[in-house]
Amino acid sequence: MDEQNQLLTLLNRRIAEVAKLIKEQDADGLLIFNQANYRYLTNFTGEEAQLILTAEGDRILLSDSRFAGQIKSQAPGELTVIMKRGSQDDEISKQLKQANLKKVLVEGEFVSAVEFANLQKLNPEIEFVICEELVERVRNVKDDLELAALRQAINISMDSFNGILPLIQPGAIERNIGAKLDYLFKVNGGDGPSFDTIIASGVRSAWAHGVASDKMIEDGDMVVVDFGAFYHGYAADITRTVSVGKVDREMHKIYDIVHEAQRRGIAAAIAGNYGRDVDKAARDYITQQGYGEYFGHGIGHGIGLEIHELCQPALPFGKQKLINNMVHTVEPGIYLPNKGGVRIEDDILVHDQIPETLSTLPKDELISL
Numbered sequence: 001m002d003e004q005n006q007l008l009t010l011l012n013r014r015i016a017e018v019a020k021l022i023k024e025q026d027a028d029g030l031l032i033f034n035q036a037n038y039r040y041l042t043n044f045t046g047e048e049a050q051l052i053l054t055a056e057g058d059r060i061l062l063s064d065s066r067f068a069g070q071i072k073s074q075a076p077g078e079l080t081v082i083m084k085r086g087s088q089d090d091e092i093s094k095q096l097k098q099a100n101l102k103k104v105l106v107e108g109e110f111v112s113a114v115e116f117a118n119l120q121k122l123n124p125e126i127e128f129v130i131c132e133e134l135v136e137r138v139r140n141v142k143d144d145l146e147l148a149a150l151r152q153a154i155n156i157s158m159d160s161f162n163g164i165l166p167l168i169q170p171g172a173i174e175r176n177i178g179a180k181l182d183y184l185f186k187v188n189g190g191d192g193p194s195f196d197t198i199i200a201s202g203v204r205s206a207w208a209h210g211v212a213s214d215k216m217i218e219d220g221d222m223v224v225v226d227f228g229a230f231y232h233g234y235a236a237d238i239t240r241t242v243s244v245g246k247v248d249r250e251m252h253k254i255y256d257i258v259h260e261a262q263r264r265g266i267a268a269a270i271a272g273n274y275g276r277d278v279d280k281a282a283r284d285y286i287t288q289q290g291y292g293e294y295f296g297h298g299i300g301h302g303i304g305l306e307i308h309e310l311c312q313p314a315l316p317f318g319k320q321k322l323i324n325n326m327v328h329t330v331e332p333g334i335y336l337p338n339k340g341g342v343r344i345e346d347d348i349l350v351h352d353q354i355p356e357t358l359s360t361l362p363k364d365e366l367i368s369l
Contacts, residue, residue: 271323
C-alpha cells in the first residue's frame with residue numbers, strides 16, 4: 001500500500017471512530033475548532049479552518065482562499081471544502097443548515113462564549129451542546145503513521161541534544177544554548193521546537209519550567225534541559241539533567257533517587273494500568289526517600305499532535321487506563337528551593353506488559369561535563 005492510500009485508510013478509520021462517538025452522544029454532528037483535531041481528521045495543516053463532521057462521517061472544511069491549494073494537496077478523500085467569504089459564524093451556520101443538522105456538539109475548549117452564543121442566536125432551530133475531548137479520545141491511541149512520526153521527532157530531538165552538550169560549560173549563556181538547540185531541530189530535519197526550550201541552571205534548575213534565560217552557567221551547576229522537536233506535526237518531549245564540574249553531594253543523591261523513581265514509573269506503564277499507577281510507583285519511592293514534598297507536579301502526559309495530551313480536566317492522565325499504542329511521558333523530579341533540581345523525562349510507548357522507552361539518551365549516571 002502506497003503512502004497516500006495508507007493515509008486515506010487511516011483517515012477513514014479515524015473519521016469512523018469519531019463519528020461513532022458523535023452518535024453515542026445522540027448528536028448529528030461535531031463542530032471542530034482545534035487545529036490538531038481538524039488536522040487529525042483531514043491531514044490539512046493550515047492554521048485557519050473549522051471542520052464539521054457529521055454522525056455519518058461526512059466532512060465539511062471551512063477555510064479561506066489562502067489555503068485552497070494547500071487543502072487540495074494535503075487533504076485526500078471525500079471532503080466538502082468551503083472558502084469563507086462572509087463572517088465565520090454566518091458561513092458555519094449556512095453549512096450546518098444545508099447539512100440539516102439538528103443537534104451539534106461544539107468543542108468547548110476552543111470556542112469562545114461570545115462565538116457560542118452567536119451560533120445559538122443565528123441558529124435557533126439547532127441544539128448546540130458543549131463537549132470535551134471527543135476527537136482526543138480517538139487521538140490518544142496512535143496509529144502506524146503517528147508512531148513513525150513520533151519516533152522521528154524523538155530521534156531528531158536526541159541528535160540535537162547531543163549537538164549542544166559540548167556547549168554546556170562555565171560561562172555559557174542559557175539562552176544561547178537554547179537557541180542552538182532550536183536551530184539544530186530544523187537542521188536535523190524537524191519543524192522546530194515543540195515548546196519553549198527549558199535550559200535552567202544552578203538555583204534555576206529548581207524551577208520546573210525555567211525557560212532559557214540570560215543566566216550564565218557556572219561551575220558546580222546542575223542544568224535541567226527540557227526539549228523536544230516537532231516532526232510532521234508530532235511532538236517529542238525529553239528532559240535530561242547535566243552537571244557542570246563538581247556539584248553538591250545532595251544533588252547527586254537526588255539524581256539517583258529521581259532516576260530510580262523514573263525506572264519504577266516506566267515499569268508501571270503497562271496496558272491495563274492507569275496513569276495514577278505510574279504516578280504512584282514513582283512518587284512513593286521519592287516520598288520514601290524523604291523528598292516527597294519536593295515533587296509537586298504530575299508524573300506525565302500524553303504526546304502527539306499536541307505537546308500536552310491526556311492532561312486536560314476531561315481526560316487527566318491519572319484517570320486514564322493505559323492502552324496499547326498510547327505514548328506518554330514519565331518525568332519525575334525533585335526541586336530544592338534556592339539550591340537546584342533534577343528531572344528526567346522520557347517518552348514511553350505502551351506495549352502490553354513491556355513498555356518501550358522511545359527516547360534512549362543516557363541517564364544511568366548523571367551526565368557530567
